[in-house]
Amino acid sequence: MARSRTWSSRATVDLARRDAERIYVGKEKDNHALAQDEINALMVRLALAGKRVVRLKGGDPFIFGRGGEEIDSLAAQGIAFEVVPGVTAAAGAASYAGIPLTHRDYAHACVFVTGHLKDGAAQLDWASLVRPRQTIVVYMGVSGLAAICAGLVEHGLAATTPAALVEKATLPGQRVIEGNLASLPSVATAQGARAPALLIVGEVVRLRSRLGWFRPLGAEAALDQKG
Amino acid sequence: MARSRTWSSRATVDLARRDAERIYVGKEKDNHALAQDEINALMVRLALAGKRVVRLKGGDPFIFGRGGEEIDSLAAQGIAFEVVPGVTAAAGAASYAGIPLTHRDYAHACVFVTGHLKDGAAQLDWASLVRPRQTIVVYMGVSGLAAICAGLVEHGLAATTPAALVEKATLPGQRVIEGNLASLPSVATAQGARAPALLIVGEVVRLRSRLGWFRPLGAEAALDQKG
Numbered sequence: 397m398a399r400s401r402t403w404s405s406r407a408t409v410d411l412a413r414r415d416a417e418r419i420y421v422g423k424e425k426d427n428h429a430l431a432q433d434e435i436n437a438l439m440v441r442l443a444l445a446g447k448r449v450v451r452l453k454g455g456d457p458f459i460f461g462r463g464g465e466e467i468d469s470l471a472a473q474g475i476a477f478e479v480v481p482g483v484t485a486a487a488g489a490a491s492y493a494g495i496p497l498t499h500r501d502y503a504h505a506c507v508f509v510t511g512h513l514k515d516g517a518a519q520l521d522w523a524s525l526v527r528p529r530q531t532i533v534v535y536m537g538v539s540g541l542a543a544i545c546a547g548l549v550e551h552g553l554a555a556t557t558p559a560a561l562v563e564k565a566t567l568p569g570q571r572v573i574e575g576n577l578a579s580l581p582s583v584a585t586a587q588g589a590r591a592p593a594l595l596i597v598g599e600v601v602r603l604r605s606r607l608g609w610f611r612p613l614g615a616e617a618a619l620d621q622k623g
Numbered sequence: 624m625a626r627s628r629t630w631s632s633r634a635t636v637d638l639a640r641r642d643a644e645r646i647y648v649g650k651e652k653d654n655h656a657l658a659q660d661e662i663n664a665l666m667v668r669l670a671l672a673g674k675r676v677v678r679l680k681g682g683d684p685f686i687f688g689r690g691g692e693e694i695d696s697l698a699a700q701g702i703a704f705e706v707v708p709g710v711t712a713a714a715g716a717a718s719y720a721g722i723p724l725t726h727r728d729y730a731h732a733c734v735f736v737t738g739h740l741k742d743g744a745a746q747l748d749w750a751s752l753v754r755p756r757q758t759i760v761v762y763m764g765v766s767g768l769a770a771i772c773a774g775l776v777e778h779g780l781a782a783t784t785p786a787a788l789v790e791k792a793t794l795p796g797q798r799v800i801e802g803n804l805a806s807l808p809s810v811a812t813a814q815g816a817r818a819p820a821l822l823i824v825g826e827v828v829r830l831r832s833r834l835g836w837f838r839p840l841g842a843e844a845a846l847d848q849k850g
Contacts, residue, residue, distance in 0.1 A: 456714045457723075459733065464723030464830060471833050478836060481718035481793075483708045487683045491708035496684075496691030498735075505748065506686065507734040507757075508725075521732065524754040530734075566708075603691060606698050609705060 408452065417447075432462060436469035443475045456484035460510055460535045484508075486533040489565035489594045493572045494608030495601055502599040503531040511537035511544055511595065518543045522551035530598065537561065537595030542581040548597065549577050558601035563593040570612045574604065635679065644674075659689060663696035670702045683711035687737055687762045711735075713760040716792035716821045720799045721835030722828055729826040730758040738764040738771055738822065745770045749778035757825065764788065764822030769808040775824065776804050785828035790820040797839045801828065 409418060421430045421438065430438065435451075442449045457463025457479060470477045486508055490497050497506040505527075509520055511534040518540045525532050526548055534544060541561065549555050555578040563571040575583045577597065636645060648657045648665065657665065662678075669676045684690025684706060697704045713735055717724045724733040732754075736747055738761040745767045752759050753775055761771060768788065776782050782805040790798040802810045804824065 456710075456718075458717040458725070459714060460725050462727070463718075464726045464827070464834065467834055467836075468830075476836070479718040479721075481710045481714040483683070483710060484714055487686060487708040487711055490685040491683075491690075491706040494706075498685070498687050499691045500689070504746075505734060505736040505751070507732060507751070509732040519731075521754050521757070524732070524734070524751045524757065527748050527751040530748065530751065600691070603695075607691065607694055609694075609703070 405452075405454075412450070432465065436466055439466060440469055440473050440475065443470065444473065453482070454485070455488075456482040459484040459486075459508060485535060485565060485592075485594055486596075489533075489562040489596065492566045492570055492610045493560060493562045493596070494604045494606075494610070495560060495596055496603060496607070497531045497533065497596075497600065499600050499603065502529065502603070504529050506531040506533060508533045508535065510535045511540040513540045513543065518547060520544070520547065522547055526552040531600050532595075532597040534595035534597070536591065536593075538563075538584075538589055538591045538593045541584055541589075541595065544595065545577045545581050553577060553597075557597060558599060559595065559597045560601045560604065561589055561593050561595055563589055565592075565594055568613045570610065572604070572608070574601065632679075632681075639677070659692065663693055666693065667696055667700050667702065670697065671700065680709070681712070682715075683709040686711040686713075686735060712762060712792060712819075712821055713823075716760075716789040716823065719793045719797055719837045720787060720789045720823070721831045721833075721837070722787060722789075722823055723830060723834070724758045724760065724823075724827065726827050726830065729756065729830070731756045733758040733760060735760045735762065737762045738767040740767045740770065745774060747771065747774065749774055753779040758827050759822075759824040761822035761824070763818065763820075765790075765811075765816055765818045765820045768811055768816075768822065771822065772804045772808050780804060780824075784824060785826060786822065786824045787828045787831065788816055788820050788822055790816055792819075792821055795840045797837065799831070799835070801831065 421435050439449055439451060451466060453461055455461055463479060467477050467479065486497065498504065507525060507530060511518060537544065545559065555576065557577045559575055559577050559580045561573040561580060561584050573580065573584050573587055573589055639645070648662050666676055666678060678693060680688055682688055690706060694704050694706065713724065725731065734752060734757060738745060764771065772786065782803065784804045786802055786804050786807045788800045788807060788811050790800070800807065800811050800814055800816055
């Protein structure tokens with residue numbers, strides 16, 4: 397199957413006028429077309445050259461999207477800009493996995509963090525995460541999955557707390573790997589989970605058995621079929 | 624000025640086919656057209672009657688939208704459904720107020736809660752909220768504003784922590800009232816703040832002085848002009 401960015405971006409980019417110049421600056425793990433400061437500088441340079449610049453991103457620019465840094469570069473040069481909010485990955489993954497992030501009976505709060513590892517360890521504020529009636533969403537949660545699940549248990553969450561890894565959320569190749577904090581890392585490894593993926597932890601994950609509705613197309617869907 | 628729901632909903636509802644039956648089930652504080660269980664039952668009844676039903680909501684259905692409860696009613700009757708994710712109020716308010724919810728230098732996490740009062744007090748898990756480098760977004764944050772700001776300070780946040788109330792986020796009548804945890808409640812009262820409004824608390828609020836870009840139209844905009 398084609399890489400997800402190919403599928404998801406092209407249809408959107410095709411909406412631009414035919415004579416628009418298209419510059420790919422996307423990021424994939426360990427394969428960034430441009431570093432963040434190069435993206436910032438490029439936008440400034442093009443805008444100062446009189447171009448009308450659209451910076452297209454997946455998700456929401458102000459939730460782990462580094463939109464703040466990008467427009468800060470513009471503001472510093474007196475360049476006018478607008479920001480269009482988007483469907484953040486947590487919302488997309490939740491809807492397409494059938495997992496409400498909040499629910500009157502199970503979760504009165506949700507917290508979003510990133511799972512990036514620094515020196516091999518997840519730098520998370522564990523005390524704020526291991527609270528009752530709260531859903532945890534970890535963006536970029538694949539590479540740190542084992543460390544994150546272990547850390548949550550070590551700091552007080554039950555090992556039986558339901559957890560789901562949503563791979564390629566909302567795309568035709570979406571796959572949801574379910575388990576709990578004890579089982580999910582080994583299940584995900586066995587199934588070859590890889591980025592992009594979002595980790596959702598909390599009692600709301602149980603609702604998926606009733607509320608899951610999206611049937612992805614393609615080969616990978618076979619792994620996601622429910623009995 | 625017209626009520627926000629009138630402005631925001633009509634343009635969207637007008638996208639439906641002309642012969643579609645339109646039923647208003649919206650909610651405003653203390654003025655719900657239908658109770659939640661009546662909405663659930665109505666969807667079930669119409670679907671079982673063979674109608675194709677669109678339940679249109681503001682924001683995202685799975686983030687304080689009670690979408691989980693609604694589709695649970697459908698699933699219990701074996702009614703097929705799809706869920707379309709949306710721009711949750713926190714993302715809309717953040718973009719239009721110029722306040723990134725995460726930022727490499729200021730906030731590595733964001734947490735969403737509701738500010739509804741129960742018996743006159745905010746029932747919040749204060750320990751999870753008063754953490755460093757975390758942005759707090761309180762949905763429905765007006766009526767409990769004073770109690771919430773006081774509670775955050777009582778449980779450890781500095782009284783000088785920046786805070787902003789975003790009223791009618793993303794609408795032409797948007798107004799942003801800025802202050803800190805000590806000053807915001809009295810400033811908001813003095814300026815007559817009312818629902819719908821979202822409270823954003825954290826260092827990222829300071830970025831608005833550089834990154835705020837949206838200039839609302841209409842009378843209320845005068846209160847939001849920056850020097």
